Structures are given as C-alpha cells and as structure tokens.
Amino acid sequence: MDTIDNDELLSIRAxxxxxxxNKTQDEVGAILKLTRWKVGRLLASAKEKGFIRIEIVHPxxxxxxxxxxLCERFGIRDAIxxxxxxxxxxxxxxxxxAQAAADYLASLRPVPRxxxxxxxxxxxxxxxxxxxxxxxxxxxxxxxxxVSVNQRAGTAAATAFEIARKASGxxxxxxxxxxLERLETKRSIxxxxxxxxxxxxxxxxxxxxxxxxxxxxxxxxxxxxxxTPNDVDELVRRGAVGDVVGRxxxxxxxxxxxxxxxxxxxxxxxxxxxxxxxxxxxxxxxxIPVARAVVTSGLCTVLVTDEATALALLDTGS
Amino acid sequence: MDTIDNDELLSIRAxxxxxxxNKTQDEVGAILKLTRWKVGRLLASAKEKGFIRIEIVHPxxxxxxxxxxLCERFGIRDAIxxxxxxxxxxxxxxxxxAQAAADYLASLRPVPRxxxxxxxxxxxxxxxxxxxxxxxxxxxxxxxxxVSVNQRAGTAAATAFEIARKASGxxxxxxxxxxLERLETKRSIxxxxxxxxxxxxxxxxxxxxxxxxxxxxxxxxxxxxxxTPNDVDELVRRGAVGDVVGRxxxxxxxxxxxxxxxxxxxxxxxxxxxxxxxxxxxxxxxxIPVARAVVTSGLCTVLVTDEATALALLDTGS
DNA sequence: CGCCGCTCTGCTCATATGAGCAGAAACCAC
DNA sequence: GTGGTTTCTGCTCATATGAGCAGAGCGGCG
Numbered sequence: 001m002d003t004i005d006n007d008e009l010l011s012i013r014a015x016x017x018x019x020x021x022n023k024t025q026d027e028v029g030a031i032l033k034l035t036r037w038k039v040g041r042l043l044a045s046a047k048e049k050g051f052i053r054i055e056i057v058h059p060x061x062x063x064x065x066x067x068x069x070l071c072e073r074f075g076i077r078d079a080i081x082x083x084x085x086x087x088x089x090x091x092x093x094x095x096x097x098a099q100a101a102a103d104y105l106a107s108l109r110p111v112p113r114x115x116x117x118x119x120x121x122x123x124x125x126x127x128x129x130x131x132x133x134x135x136x137x138x139x140x141x142x143x144x145x146x147v148s149v150n151q152r153a154g155t156a157a158a159t160a161f162e163i164a165r166k167a168s169g170x171x172x173x174x175x176x177x178x179x180l181e182r183l184e185t186k187r188s189i190x191x192x193x194x195x196x197x198x199x200x201x202x203x204x205x206x207x208x209x210x211x212x213x214x215x216x217x218x219x220x221x222x223x224x225x226x227x228t229p230n231d232v233d234e235l236v237r238r239g240a241v242g243d244v245v246g247r248x249x250x251x252x253x254x255x256x257x258x259x260x261x262x263x264x265x266x267x268x269x270x271x272x273x274x275x276x277x278x279x280x281x282x283x284x285x286x287x288i289p290v291a292r293a294v295v296t297s298g299l300c301t302v303l304v305t306d307e308a309t310a311l312a313l314l315d316t317g318s
Numbered sequence: 319m320d321t322i323d324n325d326e327l328l329s330i331r332a333x334x335x336x337x338x339x340n341k342t343q344d345e346v347g348a349i350l351k352l353t354r355w356k357v358g359r360l361l362a363s364a365k366e367k368g369f370i371r372i373e374i375v376h377p378x379x380x381x382x383x384x385x386x387x388l389c390e391r392f393g394i395r396d397a398i399x400x401x402x403x404x405x406x407x408x409x410x411x412x413x414x415x416a417q418a419a420a421d422y423l424a425s426l427r428p429v430p431r432x433x434x435x436x437x438x439x440x441x442x443x444x445x446x447x448x449x450x451x452x453x454x455x456x457x458x459x460x461x462x463x464x465v466s467v468n469q470r471a472g473t474a475a476a477t478a479f480e481i482a483r484k485a486s487g488x489x490x491x492x493x494x495x496x497x498l499e500r501l502e503t504k505r506s507i508x509x510x511x512x513x514x515x516x517x518x519x520x521x522x523x524x525x526x527x528x529x530x531x532x533x534x535x536x537x538x539x540x541x542x543x544x545x546t547p548n549d550v551d552e553l554v555r556r557g558a559v560g561d562v563v564g565r566x567x568x569x570x571x572x573x574x575x576x577x578x579x580x581x582x583x584x585x586x587x588x589x590x591x592x593x594x595x596x597x598x599x600x601x602x603x604x605x606i607p608v609a610r611a612v613v614t615s616g617l618c619t620v621l622v623t624d625e626a627t628a629l630a631l632l633d634t635g636s
Numbered sequence: 637c638g639c640c641g642c643t644c645t646g647c648t649c650a651t652a653t654g655a656g657c658a659g660a661a662a663c664c665a666c
Numbered sequence: 667g668t669g670g671t672t673t674c675t676g677c678t679c680a681t682a683t684g685a686g687c688a689g690a691g692c693g694g695c696g
Contacts, residue, residue: 015379016379016380016382019374021382025683026681026683036646037647038644038645050375051375053373053403054337054372055371056330056333056338056371057369057371060330061333061334061369063338065339085371342651343653344653353675355676359675
C-alpha cells in the first residue's frame with residue numbers, strides 16, 4: 001500500500017469537517033490548527049483529485065456536462081443524459097430515461113403536428129411518462145410494422161394510442177406485419193392504398209420518436225415471432241449490433257442484410273436520416289453498441305440516454 | 319406517479335447548473351430567470367430534501383456525524399465509522415475498517431504496554447494495515463485459545479507476531495486449544511504454570527483489540543475444528559448472534575451455553591467488560607446482530623465499524 | 637556554500653453566499 | 667368580499683470563500 005502524504009490525509013479530514021459537519025473553513029482551520037487559506041487549498045485539492053463526489057439524486061436529474069460533450073462530439077442537436085446515482089437497477093434507469101424523453105417531447109417547439117413513433121418496451125415507458133395534455137393536436141403515426149400477436153404491454157397500437165390520446169390527437173396504425181416472408185408479398189402490401197397512405201404519412205412526419213433494439217434473443221422481433229433466435233444469431237455473425245425501426249444495423253450504421261431489409265415494412269433508414277427531428281431513446285448497458293451506431297451514422301438528431309452509456313460513447317470516441 | 323411541484327424541478331435544474339456546471343448563484347439565476355436569492359433557497363431546499371449527495375470517497379475517510387451519534391447513543395468512548403461510498407464489495411469494506419482500526423491503534427495515548435489481541439480474518443487485516451513503527455515497545459498477548467491447525471492467513475500466531483513486530487515488541491501466545499472437550503482438561507491446562515501465566519498477562523493487559531465472529535458455518539471456530547456446524551446451529555437455536563473471543567453471546571450480550579463457556583480457554587467476557595480500553599472491529603452486513611450485542615452490553619469502549627452497520631445500529635435503537 | 641528557480645504560504649481585496657428583515661402575495665375563514 | 671395569518675420574496679448587511687500577489691522557504695545546481 002502506497003503511503004499517502006500528510007496533505008492528502010489532511011484534505012480528507014478537512015473535507016469531513018467542512019462537508020459532513022458543516023463547519024466553515026475558519027472553524028476547520030481552528031480544529032486542525034491550520035490557516036483558513038490552507039484549509040481552502042486542501043478542500044480544492046480534495047475536489048480536484050476526485051475525493052469529493054457531489055451527485056444530484058432525483059428522478060428528473062440530468063448530466064449537463066455529458067450532454068454538451070455528446071453534442072460536440074457527435075454533432076447531434078440535443079443530448080439528454082440521466083444520471084446513474086440513486087437508481088435501483090435497470091428498470092429504474094429505463095424509467096428515468098423514459099421520463100426525460102417525455103419531458104423533451106413536451107418541450108419540443110414547434111409542436112410536431114405528425115409524430116412518427118416506433119414500438120417496444122422503451123416507447124411504452126415513454127408513453128406512460130408523458131403527462132396528460134403534454135401537447136395539443138399531435139397526430140401519431142406508427143413507423144414500423146407489427147401488430148400485437150401477444151397481449152403484453154408495449155404493443156404498437158397501445159403505445160401510439162396512448163401518446164396521441166395524451167395530446168388530444170389521433171393515432172394512425174400501420175396495418176402490416178413487421179417483416180414479410182416473400183418480397184412480392186411485401187411489395188403488394190406497400191402498394192395497397194391503405195398501407196401506402198400510412199407509409200406516406202410516416203415519411204412526411206415532422207418528428208420521430210423511437211428506440212433501438214438489442215441484437216439478442218429477447219428482441220421484440222423474436223418475441224413477436226418475426227425472427228427466430230437462429231435468424232438473430234446469423235445477423236450478429238454478420239455484424240449486427242441492434243435494430244432501428246425493425247432494421248438491423250452494424251456498428252457503422254449500415255444495413256447488414258439487404259434481403260431482410262427489403263422485406264421489412266416501415267420507415268426506411270434513409271428517410272430517418274433526412275428527418276429534421278428524430279429522438280432516439282436508448283438506455284441500458286446492453287444497448288451501448290447500437291447507441292454508438294445510431295449517433296455516429298446520423299440516425300438521430302436527439303439522443304436520450306443514461307450516464308453509463310454516455311460515458312461509454314465518449315470513452316472510445318477519441 | 320405523484321406530480322412534483324414546479325419548485326422541486328427548478329431546484330434540480332438549479333443544482334445541475336450550480337454543482338455540475340460550476341455556475342454562481344447569480345449566473346444560475348440569469349439562466350433560469352430567477353433572482354439569486356430564489357436560487358439560494360432552491361439549492362438549500364434540494365439539499366434539505368436529500369437531492370444533493372456529497373460524499374467523501376477515500377480509503378481513509380470517516381463518517382464523523384455517525385461516529386458522534388454512536389457514542390451518544392451507546393455510551394462508548396469512541397466510534398470509528400468508515401463510509402460505504404466508493405468501496406468495491408465486502409473485502410474492500412473490511413480493508414477500510416482494518417485501516418481505520420490500525421490508525422486508531424497507532425493514535426492511542428498512552429501507548430498500551432500490553433495489548434491483548436484475538437485472532438481471525440479481521441484481526442489479520444488490522445495487523446497488515448498497521449504501519450511499521452506504529453508504536454514502540456508494545457507487547458502483544460493472545461487472549462483467546464487456538465493454535466493453527468490449518469495454514470490459512472489469520473492464525474493467532476501470525477497475527478500476534480505481526481502486530482508486535484511492527485511495534486518492536488514481543489508476542490506471547492496462548493498455547494492452548496480454544497475449546498476443550500472435557501471441563502477437567504480445561505481446568506488442568508489453566509492450572510499449568512505456563513498457560514496460567516499467559517492468562518494472567520491477558521487479564522492484566524492495558525488494552526484489547528478484537529473482532530467478533532458471526533454465528534454461522536463459516537465461523538473460524540468451525541473451520542478450525544473446535545465446533546461442528548451442528549454445534550453452531552444449536553447455539554443459534556439458543557439465541558446466539560455471534561462470538562466474542564470464542565464465547566458465544568446472545569442479543570443481550572449474555573453467554574448462551576454456560577457449559578461450552580466453561581470449557582472455552584481465554585479472556586472472560588467479565589474481564590473484557592472491566593477493561594478501560596477495548597477496541598472492537600466489527601464490519602460487514604453479517605455482523606450487525608453481534609455488533610449490536612457488543613455495544614449494548616458494555617463489551618467494548620471503542621467500536622470500529624462501517625457506515626451501513628452504524629446506520630443499522632442507530633435505526634432500531636430508539 | 638550561495639544563488640536561482642519553483643513551490644507554498646498568509647494576506648488583502650473582491651466576489652459569492654447566508655441571515656434576517658420588511659413588505660408583498662397568497663391563502664383561508666367568516 | 668374582507669381581514670387576518672402565513673408564506674414567500676427581494677434586499678441589505680454580514681459572513682464565508684476565492685483570486686491574485688508578495689514574500690518565505692525549500693531544493694537543486696554550480
């Protein structure tokens with residue numbers, strides 16, 4: 001064990017009296033037999049060396065410095081980072097991110113007239129955290145295929161309806177499976193006036209709100225039966241780090257399986273990249289690779305994430 | 319989810335700018351369009367509600383407020399509480415407590431000429447954390463029986479020798495098993511001039527340093543072969559919360575099995591209670607019950623423990 | 637051994653924040 | 667609607683802390 005110098009230990013003693021006992025620097029000096037100027041330097045030194053940790057513990061807290069650094073590093077318009085401090089596990093963290101996304105959505109100006117939304121657990125959480133009347137007259141349109149083949153919360157319909165209802169708007173669903181087995185069938189569905197109209201509406205939306213899926217067996221696409229676990233393993237072998245609106249991308253943000261992509265119904269990634277406002281809500285340790293792919297390949301203009309993911313994104317970016 | 323009032327959210331925003339961004343209260347006010355006095359009140363409110371957490375993260379840090387409260391509540395002379403912040407698991411926490419115990423021992427005045435010590439993992443840690451020359455001329459005497467029947471670190475001999483060596487003193491071992499099977503054999507060993515002399519020296523020590531054992535199967539006494547797991551189960555059934563210098567006590571600090579106690583070699587609990595300086599080092603979640611028994615029944619004059627144990631002791635004390 | 641350069645210190649003055657007060661605003665009861 | 671009470675606000679003055687400076691002290695080199 002390295003011996004620490006006397007000043008380091010003095011700085012800890014001074015910090016204990018100053019922060020824990022609420023003594024003034026003068027009082028700390030009297031107790032430790034030092035001048036108040038020396039005490040001030042010791043406290044500054046303790047802070048500089050990271051021995052003092054000041055955290056803001058609240059469900060609505062943000063990490064402003066990380067937010068600014070993410071914007072500068074990745075050229076995105078906004079970043080919202082929720083802190084790790086005081087969270088109890090992954091669910092709490094996702095709730096925090098969902099709350100932050102809901103707050104951001106409510107603060108968007110001008111209010112989006114048409115909001116394109118994806119579906120999944122995270123989007124469901126955001127819908128729940130939006131307050132009643134978060135806006136007025138927002139029409140919500142579903143941007144990736146998928147109808148509820150099971151009863152779990154987070155279905156496309158439930159999510160879109162909830163967001164629209166709370167904004168006194170209407171929800172437009174995309175009445176199509178997420179992925180078709182045959183390219184011809186997919187083209188027929190897209191050519192249908194009803195589905196084609198929804199896809200056109202999705203393409204013209206003024207803002208988008210979506211999450212990303214991890215490239216794993218618990219993916220919503222696997223649980224919904226569109227892909228098998230073997231399908232996902234193959235996609236991972238080909239470099240997939242996750243999916244955005246049902247489309248699997250690699251670390252560079254490129255489609256890993258063009259054939260699968262062709263059979264996938266919903267907003268294209270090119271259209272998403274051209275959007276003026278696209279809010280990606282991506283939090284949790286398992287989503288770091290896909291978060292990185294999203295921010296580095298222009299797939300979002302706003303990222304809502306957690307502190308650990310933000311630090312991971314910034315750690316290897318240089 | 320309860321709606322929080324606007325001031326609570328404002329206080330979080332203000333705290334982020336003040337603590338994370340290092341803005342002055344004037345600057346925070348300009349940004350949030352508030353007066354600096356309002357900002358000051360918001361920050362004070364955030365602190366009062368516990369949204370601001372200031373922690374001192376250092377191996378030598380202490381929790382002075384908890385220490386004072388423990389002394390007042392339990393009437394002990396000194397309490398040393400090491401913080402949980404920044405520790406990586408139970409081993410790190412025990413190392414912190416051992417370091418704090420070593421620091422305290424080195425600061426004892428007058429320097430104890432004869433120090434009675436117990437043995438076990440915690441005492442071994444303390445021995446390791448003591449610095450060379452922590453004192454001069456301290457003779458160390460073993461206060462509970464037990465010779466090393468296995469090779470692990472923490473044996474009585476190794477611990478006592480290490481503490482004595484670092485203080486340029488001598489170690490006196492107690493050449494006896496911890497527990498004898500027959501009362502007659504125990505009495506014979508105690509009557510032997512050599513063992514009797516060591517026990518006398520132990521009874522007359524100027525200070526004591528010991529830890530407590532949990533009442534479980536991984537007890538040092540079980541691992542050393544003095545007791546079987548069934549023996550310990552029976553002791554627990556009878557109310558044992560742990561052992562002090564090899565003697566099992568209940569929540570009130572009373573011996574739970576007088577017959578076993580009679581066959582146990584070493585310092586008696588009555589002698590320990592009469593000591594002017596007895597330092598108990600008891601840290602870790604599993605040791606809360608025995609820590610409480612020790613401090614409430616006059617078995618120590620100084621307690622070295624961790625933050626969680628301190629909070630647990632104070633939580634139900636009223 | 638002396639000199640030079642760097643670091644540390646105590647201090648003065650400026651800045652930042654807190655305490656307490658007076659007045660305004662909000663709320664409640666009649 | 668009015669009056670009284672409580673809470674909140676902006677402010678003044680006091681206190682606490684920071685910035686920058688001059689001098690002391692320490693260490694290294696010639």
